[in-house]
Amino acid sequence: MSSRGVGVGGGGGVGGGGGDHHGVYHQHGHGHLARADGAEFVFSNNDMESFFFSQPGSGVVGGGGSSRTGADELMPPNSSITDYLQGFLDPSGLARHLDTPCPPAEDAPVKHELSLDAMSHDSQGTSGGAAGEGAALLTPNSSVSLSSSDREGDGQPRRCKKKADDEVAAEGDEKDQENSTKATKPNKKKAEKRQRQPRVAFLTKSEVDHLEDGYRWRKYGQKAVKNSPYPRSYYRCTTPKCGVKKRVERSYQDPSTVITTYEGQHTHHSPASLRVGGAHLFMAGAHALPPHLMPPGGGFRPDLMGMMRHHPTIPSGASPSMFLPSMPPPQMPAPSPPPPPLQQHHFTDYALLQDLFPSSTMPNNP
DNA sequence: CGCATTTGACCTGCGC
DNA sequence: GCGCAGGTCAAATGCG
Numbered sequence: 001m002s003s004r005g006v007g008v009g010g011g012g013g014v015g016g017g018g019g020d021h022h023g024v025y026h027q028h029g030h031g032h033l034a035r036a037d038g039a040e041f042v043f044s045n046n047d048m049e050s051f052f053f054s055q056p057g058s059g060v061v062g063g064g065g066s067s068r069t070g071a072d073e074l075m076p077p078n079s080s081i082t083d084y085l086q087g088f089l090d091p092s093g094l095a096r097h098l099d100t101p102c103p104p105a106e107d108a109p110v111k112h113e114l115s116l117d118a119m120s121h122d123s124q125g126t127s128g129g130a131a132g133e134g135a136a137l138l139t140p141n142s143s144v145s146l147s148s149s150d151r152e153g154d155g156q157p158r159r160c161k162k163k164a165d166d167e168v169a170a171e172g173d174e175k176d177q178e179n180s181t182k183a184t185k186p187n188k189k190k191a192e193k194r195q196r197q198p199r200v201a202f203l204t205k206s207e208v209d210h211l212e213d214g215y216r217w218r219k220y221g222q223k224a225v226k227n228s229p230y231p232r233s234y235y236r237c238t239t240p241k242c243g244v245k246k247r248v249e250r251s252y253q254d255p256s257t258v259i260t261t262y263e264g265q266h267t268h269h270s271p272a273s274l275r276v277g278g279a280h281l282f283m284a285g286a287h288a289l290p291p292h293l294m295p296p297g298g299g300f301r302p303d304l305m306g307m308m309r310h311h312p313t314i315p316s317g318a319s320p321s322m323f324l325p326s327m328p329p330p331q332m333p334a335p336s337p338p339p340p341p342l343q344q345h346h347f348t349d350y351a352l353l354q355d356l357f358p359s360s361t362m363p364n365n366p
Numbered sequence: 367c368g369c370a371t372t373t374g375a376c377c378t379g380c381g382c
Numbered sequence: 383g384c385g386c387a388g389g390t391c392a393a394a395t396g397c398g
Contacts, residue, residue, distance in 0.1 A: 221369055221390055234389070238370090245390095 077305045201261040209233065209248050211260055217246055228252035 204211060210233070217235035225232045232249035244264040251257040 061396085196388065218369085220392095222372075223390095226387065 070093070111221075144258075199261050199263045201259060203251075204258050204260065205254075205256045205340070206258045207256070209250060209258055210235070211248075211258060213260075215244070215266065225249055237266060239266070239268050 040145045059135040072365050112307075122218075202211075210217070219233055221234035222231045223234070228249070230250035232247055235246040235248065237244040242264075244262065244266050246263070247259075247261040249259050251259060255311055
């Protein structure tokens, strides 16, 4: 028993963007790569599900599997990184994006420095469903991947049903559910569809596996990864009723690269944001983020904060508002001294993705 | 003592 | 049906 009691589930009731059951998406182990000059390349992976990339100039932002349909693959040319997260982590935001076809992006060079993988998951037919599945969005400064591949075409949950029970029930009474999980471990009564949270994956170059992102995490598992000498660690946010999870693994082909996958939304503020000196950017982010980036629970997006914090092109102490071209600068008090760097993080070129998931995802990979 | 981590077992889904 | 892999549980252990 020990210290259990960490809330599971919750996460702000994400669940939009579903619709994989329409059979549009393919499952893992699928994809294609066409990175010739800027076209998209798409691949999927057992872990990261599907990735979708594209150059803005192409106007294509990838799609789920190889047979995505609809205009939801396009992105507003002016989309910012926060837009992504908005879309990824907020079903309504995602839906909004998906409903907003746009003309091909223009000429902004793409640095492809970070990769996001946001999985919109089948839900009980909410907004996301109407909007279709996940869409990949793109900013000039980042490549973004997005997928929605939780289910087979027949709508089968792809993973652990027990987990589904947890997460489904978590929407109502996370705590009780957590406590009862053990007691009802073999219980399959609540065998509803698994409702997985959106996921966002970050690739960072770091010596440290567990990247500091302002939240407190509790490790609850570790697994060896096939074909990789590096294990994958599983973390949960330690805040009760916050069901955000995080997976951390290191690329075996590029050991300097850490893949951090967030799942869900925090329902609380970052503990780090409450500190004065230790999380400058987080604080800035907390104040600078527009309301639409705030999760339902009133917190902000630690993943976004972490992403920016670790972004090599972001000056220390930068405000997230810099990602919001149309947003007025936040009213911030005089900037405090920049926080000491926690690690050396560098988002990787997206080419690295191919290296990270070579065989399992690349169709033409031996 | 409380909390976090470790680690083997277990469960589930998927591919063959 | 079986084996594999991903994901989670939970007892044991460690640490401050």
